[in-house]
Amino acid sequence: MIEETIEFARNAHKAELHMHLEGALTPELFLKFATRNNKDIPYKTVEEIREKYLFTNLEDFINVYIEGFQSLATTQDYNELFDDYCEHAVSDNVVHTEIFTEAQGVPMIGMELPDMMDACVDGIERWSKKGLEILLIPTFLRHLSEREALESLDLLEPYYKHISAIGLAAVELGHPPNKFKALFAKARELGFKLVAHAGEEGPPEYVWQAIDELGVDRIDHGNRAIEDPVLVARLARDQIPLTMCPLSNLCLCVVDSLEEHQAKRFLDAGVKVTINSDDPAYFGGYINDNFEQIIRAQQLDLSDVEQLITNSLESAFSPA
Ligand code: HPA
Ligand code: ZN
DSSP states (O other): OOOHHHHEEEEEEEEEEEEGGGGOOOHHHHHHHHHHHOOSSSSSHHHHHHOOOOSHHHHHHHHHHHHHHOOSSSSSHHHHHHHHHHHHHHTTTTTEEEEEEEETTGGGGGGOOOHHHHHHHHHOOOOOOOOEEEEEEEEEEEEOOOHHHHHHHHGGGGGGGGGGGGEEEOOOOOOEEEEEEEEHHHHHTOOEEEEEEESSSHHHHHHHHHTHHHHHHHEEGGGGGOOOOHHHHHHHHTEEEEEEEEHHHHTSSSSSSGGGGGGHHHHTTTTOOOOOOOOOOTTTTOHHHHHHHHHHHHTTTTTHHHHHHHHHHHHHOOOO
16 A cells, blocks of 8 residues: 555656755766866765765755855856756656755855856756746855845846745754844845745744744745644644655754654644655655655555645645
C-alpha cells in the first residue's frame, strides 16, 4: 500500500513552493562554474565537495551554501543552474514552481544583478513553452539590516513585473521577522505577495510576527509553530500554508528523524501543509524524494498525499 501511495505522489502533477535556486547548485555545477570562472576553491573533485555537506544547524549550512554561491559569475552559469533544476522539476511532475533567488546576495559576490535576473526571465520563458509555469521570489538576507534590504528591493525595480512575491531567508535566530516591517509594508504596496522563513530554528513567536506584523501569505517551514496550540489553530483557521521541507529539516537537525517531523501533526490539525525540496542539491533530494521519505517515515496514506498535492496547487500564487 505504501508503495502505491509513493507512486501516486511521484506521478501527481504538483506545485513546488519552496526552492532556493542557488540551493540547486550540484557539486558538479559548483566545480564546473568555479573552474570556468577561475575561482580558487579548496576542492578538486565532486566527492571532496560532497564531504562538506554534513551540517549541524542552519548557520553551518548557510556558510557552505555561500561558498557554492560564490562560484556563480555569469548569465550562462545562472542559465545552466536554472535548467538543471527545471529538468529535475519536470521529471518529478512539477507543473508550477516558485523559485527563490538570492537577489540581495548577487551584487555581494561581484555579479551584476541584471546578469542573474535576465537569466531567470529567460528561463521562465523557455520552460513555460515546455509546460512548466515558474514564478520568481527574490529573498532578502535577514542577518543584514532592513535598510540594506530596502536598497536591494529598489535595485530590483526594472524587474518588478517579473516578480510575484518577496521572501525572507538566511540565518533566523536573533533576526525576528519584525525587523523587516517597513520592507514588507513597501513590498505589499508594490503589489507583491509576501512569504518569510519562520519557525525553522526560531520560536513560535517568530511565526506570530510573520503573520501579524508582516502579513505574510505563506510561512516557509514553520516547524516550531507546533509548540504553540493557539498558533496551530490560527494557521488552520486562516489556512495559512506552510511550505515544509522534510529532508532539509533532517539535514539541518531541525528534527532528529523524519518519524518525528511535524508534517503529519499539522496535517491532522487541518493546517495547509505542502512538501518541498528547499535546497535540493544539498539535502539529498528533489521534491519527489521528499515525498517518498516523508510518506515512508510517517506512514502517510493516499488521502494525506492527495491533501498535500491539493494544498500545493491551492497555495500557489497563480492558478496552476
Ligand atoms: N533556510 C534559510 N535560508 C536559506 C535556506 C534555508 O534552508 N536556503 C537558502 N537560504
Ligand atoms: Zn528555504
